Amino acid sequence: MKNNGDGNPLDLRAWLDQIRSAGEVHDVIGADWNLELGAISELNVKKEKSPALLFDEITGYPKGFRVLTCSTSSPVRLSTILRLGVEPSHQNLVQKLRGKPAQWQADAAQYDPVVTTTGPVFDNVQRGPGVNVLAFPAPLWHEKDGGRYIGTGCSVVTRDFDSEWINVGTYRIMVHDRNHVGLYMVPGKHGHIQHEKYQRAGKPFPVAIILGADPINYLISGIEIPFQMCEFNYIGAILRQPVSVVTGEVTKLPFPSAAEVVLEGWVHPGDERTEGPFGEFLGYYPGEEGPAPVVTVERIYYRDNPILLGSPPAKPPNDYSYSKAVMRSALLFNALTAAGVPDVANVWAHEVGGARLFTVVAIRQRYAGHARQAGHILSQCGVGAYLSRYAVVVDDDIDPANLQEVMWAIATRTDPEIDIDLIKRGMGSRSDPMSLAYPYGAPLTSKAVIDACRPFDHLKQFPLVAEASKALQDRVREKWKTIL
Ligand SMILES: Cc1cc2nc3c(=O)[nH]c(=O)nc-3n(C[C@H](O)[C@H](O)[C@H](O)COP(=O)(O)O)c2cc1C
Known part of the structure; x- marks a missing residue:
């Protein structure tokens, strides 16, 4: 990581302003964290045109403690997140993306994040006994979930045990109590591989959980970026500008300087609690509850009026x-x-x-x-x-x-x-x-x-398709546009 220099702080609010002016955000006032946020988001995303939803005045929580859902579920929102312009056409978005991942991957090494010491993420800091995860409106997303999931559209930052590799992966985060959350990582995922190394060595595993930022953060931490490549570098390549990060007080792990909420702490060796079940992306609650690593949270950093980025899975089509x-x-x-x-x-x-x-x-x-x-x-x-x-x-x-x-x-x-x-x-x-x-x-x-x-071996003889030719279609569409 480099020091100073101009970086991009991954400010969710700058992006929100941009899509609000494109008419892509609806404000929802007074919904309940207990199933309403989940069900509203689920139904919203099944509509022909579905805006992003910004929930405020959530039941039992102060005004300003917000949750954003459906952030990536339209061509305009996805294209602006990927810095491909404001693109309302799905086909054009797909076309513009063609070849880009190879380019980003090739360029990533040039975009080490830059470290700064200040940023809005430090507006508020909870330490030690002051830590209270329950202060944030974590939703109960689905009726059969085993708990409230504060992390869905989140990014989990971890450091390798025997190298400097920083990984950033999207893994679901369930609330246990004021200072404990569950971290569910599927075997083979990079965070899981890193955690296993600490487990074997009997050492605490450092973790920083970003619960809201420019959605490019969770979009990229939620897809397969190559082993040993840091997602912040990959994001830098998309932005053509390094990511601006600060480091946590206790783990020294990096996270975006404009992140909305960050939980920082450790998974202590062997520390597991029951986690799940959770309604998942294939449209089922797969399996029963089971043991999953627990993060003991030692610091919470958050902006004034923080926004949790939610991305609840469900039977498709779903949020992401x-x-x-x-x-x-x-x-x-x-x-x-x-x-x-x-x-x-x-x-x-x-x-x-x-x-x-x-x-x-x-x-x-x-x-x-x-x-x-x-x-x-x-x-x-x-x-x-x-x-x-x-x-x-x-x-x-x-x-x-x-x-x-x-x-x-x-x-x-x-x-x-x-x-x-x-x-x-x-x-x-x-x-x-x-x-x-x-x-x-x-x-x-x-x-x-x-x-x-x-x-x-039968291409030439294969029957022709019985369909009007493109030229004929174009001609009649033009002539008969009133009925076609
Ligand atoms: C919204 C969302 C939630 C996800 N939840 C999980 C999860 O709970 N556990 C998991 O192992 N992978 C989950 N994934 C998939 C991983 O994020 C994805 O496979 C990613 O590549 C993991 O990062 P890694 O390759 O650095 O391990 C989720 C993805 C998204 C977009």
């Missing part, structure tokens, strides 16, 4: 399924190209599968075996392997983001016996609702690669 689909589709496109798959026209990671279980790539078929190559890599590449289930390959006359077209291709261009390859004992997850029916002793799953392209 749109942004996950857009981001993961861009990452998968990059991964396929980097693996040498030519002529990839488009990729889509569908919201119905939490942007993981059901992915589709459209290719311009160039050679025999091209389609299987694309499908297997889509299913198994680094970004794709976790919880992939159905990887579908279609020709480039099919829009991979359009489920109707994709299912038409599967229905009409496959011979199930030869066009569905099965991969056994692939990477699964305990979040998978099907895991309880599987015979494995570990989070494994089988995977299907569906080749729904026209068979390469």
Whole structure:
């Protein structure tokens, strides 16, 4: 980390002003943290056009202690977060993103965060016995949740045990009491790997939990950034400006100098408490409650009138399924190209599968075996392997983001016996609702690669599509616009 210099403090409020002037924020006054914030956000995001929601005067909490939800669930909001201009068109946003993740990853090393000693995050500091996590309006998001989750759209900063690598990951945070919160990290996630090293050494694990900032923070900490790369560097590459950070008093971990609320503390060796269940992104409460590491909070830093950034998952579409689909589709496109798959026209990671279980790539078929190559890599590449289930390959006359077209291709261009390859004992997850029916002793799953392209050896004879040509469509649309 560098000292001083001009950095970007990841100020949520600067971004809020920008999207408010674009008509993308609704204020909600007087809702209850007890299920209302969750249900309102859930219903909001299922509307045709859904604004971001800024909740204030939440039942039992002082005016000014706010919660923001649905921050990433529209093209305008997502494009402004990604600094791609104010882009109301989903198609244009996807187009503008093409190739960007590879560029950001390549540039990240140039954008070490810069350290400053001051920032609005230090407006208020709670220390020792003054620490009170319950002072903030953590919602009970879903009816069957095991507790109040203060961290959903959050970013958890941790330091490696035997290197200087700082990781920033989005992991859910449940409130236990005034100075304890639960930290749920899936095995294999970078924070989990770092925690295991401290556990083995019998040392406390330092943690800083950012509960609100410019949504670019949780957008990037919530996707797969390469092992040993710091997400603050990656964010710097997107912003073309380093992130401005301050460091915590007790752990010296960095966090954005304009963060809204930060909990700082330690996971002491072996310290676990019951956590969950929690309504999750595949649309289920996967599994029962279970033990999860506990963070003992020693400091809370927060801005005047703080805003918690909430991003509650649920049956899709949910708060972050749109942004996950857009981001993961861009990452998968990059991964396929980097693996040498030519002529990839488009990729889509569908919201119905939490942007993981059901992915589709459209290719311009160039050679025999091209389609299987694309499908297997889509299913198994680094970004794709976790919880992939159905990887579908279609020709480039099919829009991979359009489920109707994709299912038409599967229905009409496959011979199930030869066009569905099965991969056994692939990477699964305990979040998978099907895991309880599987015979494995570990989070494994089988995977299907569906080749729904026209068979390469019969391309010339394959029946023509019975649909008006583009030229004819354009002509009649123009002439008959009153009825079409
Ligand atoms: C809103 C949101 C909540 C998430 N919650 C969790 C969680 O509770 N536990 C987890 O392991 N991953 C969770 N994820 C997924 C991880 O953030 C994601 O896999 C990320 O790549 C983890 O960071 P890492 O690669 O540095 O480990 C969540 C993602 C989002 C966007």
